[in-house]
Structures are given as C-alpha cells and as structure tokens.
Amino acid sequence: xxxxxxxxxxxxxxxxxxxxxxxxxxxxxxxxxxxxxxxxxxxxxxxxxxxxxxxxxxxxxxxxxxxxxxxxxxxxxxxxxxxxxxxxxxxxxxxxxxxxxxxxxxxxxxxxxxxxxxxxxxxxxxxxxxxxxxxxxxxxxxxxxxxxxxxxxxxxxxxxxxxxxxxxxxxx
Numbered sequence: 001x002x003x004x005x006x007x008x009x010x011x012x013x014x015x016x017x018x019x020x021x022x023x024x025x026x027x028x029x030x031x032x033x034x035x036x037x038x039x040x041x042x043x044x045x046x047x048x049x050x051x052x053x054x055x056x057x058x059x060x061x062x063x064x065x066x067x068x069x070x071x072x073x074x075x076x077x078x079x080x081x082x083x084x085x086x087x088x089x090x091x092x093x094x095x096x097x098x099x100x101x102x103x104x105x106x107x108x109x110x111x112x113x114x115x116x117x118x119x120x121x122x123x124x125x126x127x128x129x130x131x132x133x134x135x136x137x138x139x140x141x142x143x144x145x146x147x148x149x150x151x152x153x154x155x156x157x158x159x160x161x162x163x164x165x166x167x168x169x170x171x172x
Contacts, residue, residue: 003047004162004170007141010034012167021116021145027168029141029142031112038050044140044161045072048110052077052137053161058086058100058107062123065112069140074108082107084123103130109137114158117147121154141167 010033017028028088035039054058060082061070066079074081080100088096109120114137124134134156142148142160151158 002170003043004100004167006040006043007034007162008167008170010024010037010040014042019115019143019145020118023115024143025136025143027164029113029143029164029167031065031140033111034140035065040133041068041072042126045069045076048073048140048161049076051161052108053106053136055106056108056136057105058082058102059110060097060100060102061110066110069112070110084126086119086122087126097130102127102132107134109134109156111137111139113141113143114139114147114151114160115143115145117154117158120147120151120156120158123134124154124156 009086011029013028013030014026017025027102034044053057059070059073061067063085070081082097082099082102085096088094109123111120120137127134137151137156137158140161141164143164148158
C-alpha cells in the first residue's frame with residue numbers, strides 16, 4: 001500500500017472543519033492519527049529523510065504536530081532535534097526553542113500539515129528575532145491552500161512529502 005493511501009485511510013476525515021488559517025474545509029487530515037500509529041509514523045519519517053537538505057545540522061519540529069515527526073526523523077538520521085514552541089514558556093528556562101542548540105547551526109523546520117503556512121511563519125518571526133535564519137521547511141502534507149507561496153514570499157522553501165491532491169487521488 002502506498003503512503004498516500006495509508007495516510008488517507010488512517011487520517012482523512014470528512015465533515016465541516018475550521019482550519020488554523022480560518023478557512024473551512026470538507027476534508028481534514030487528523031495528523032494525530034498518523035503520528036500516533038508507530039508503523040505509519042516511521043514510514044512517513046523514512047520517506048521524509050530524502051527531503052532533508054544536505055548540510056543540515058539540526059531538525060527543528062514545530063509544536064505540537066511537528067514534534068513526533070522530528071523525534072522519529074532524529075532517530076532515523078542521527079541529527080539532533082530541537083522543539084519549537086508557539087511561544088516561550090513562562091517557567092523554567094523560559095525558552096521557546098528547546099533541545100538542540102540552533103545558534104550557529106543550519107537547521108530545517110519540520111511540520112505536519114501546512115495550510116496557510118501560518119504556524120511556520122509564526123516560528124520564523126520568533127527565530128528571526130533571535131538572529132536565526134530559516135531557509136527551509138519540510139511537511140508531511142501540503143494542503144495546497146497558499147502555504148507554499150506564503151513561505152516562498154518569506155524566503156523559505158517548503159518541501160512536502162505529499163500534497164492534498166495526491167492523497168485525495170490515491171486509490172485503495
């Protein structure tokens with residue numbers, strides 16, 4: 001079974017859904033379903049490995065959906081992982097970036113599903129405020145609703161494992 005079919009069977013829901021972008025959709029990919037399935041998550045991560053740019057030193061997963069993916073990718077590649085929160089926590093280290101150090105490192109952002117690119121753009125603002133440069137992001141599913149273009153306008157290349165069209169067209 002292809003990865004597109006496996007994700008479709010495991011994670012595609014039909015109904016009326018409000019997306020993070022504020023748009024409504026009749027199709028929703030419940031990323032937590034494919035991230036909670038250890039075999040499917042590993043298959044996804046194995047398929048993502050070739051998308052990691054040469055010279056990458058750290059994999060940086062976005063809260064919350066990027067965290068299981070970046071953890072599995074780190075295990076498979078041997079690259080250290082960083083975990084990017086939506087905002088700095090108010091206790092302990094009071095940091096928004098945890099795990100591997102990003103300063104002076106070439107890193108790639110890891111996300112699960114991209115619609116408008118808003119979560120990645122929010123992370124980029126935090127990172128740029130700390131003098132960090134983001135050139136590249138990887139996601140499992142690009143919903144093809146403007147995220148790639150929004151990131152490109154911000155100077156970030158987005159590579160997707162699958163597009164929504166590819167998943168919708170996958171035949172079981």
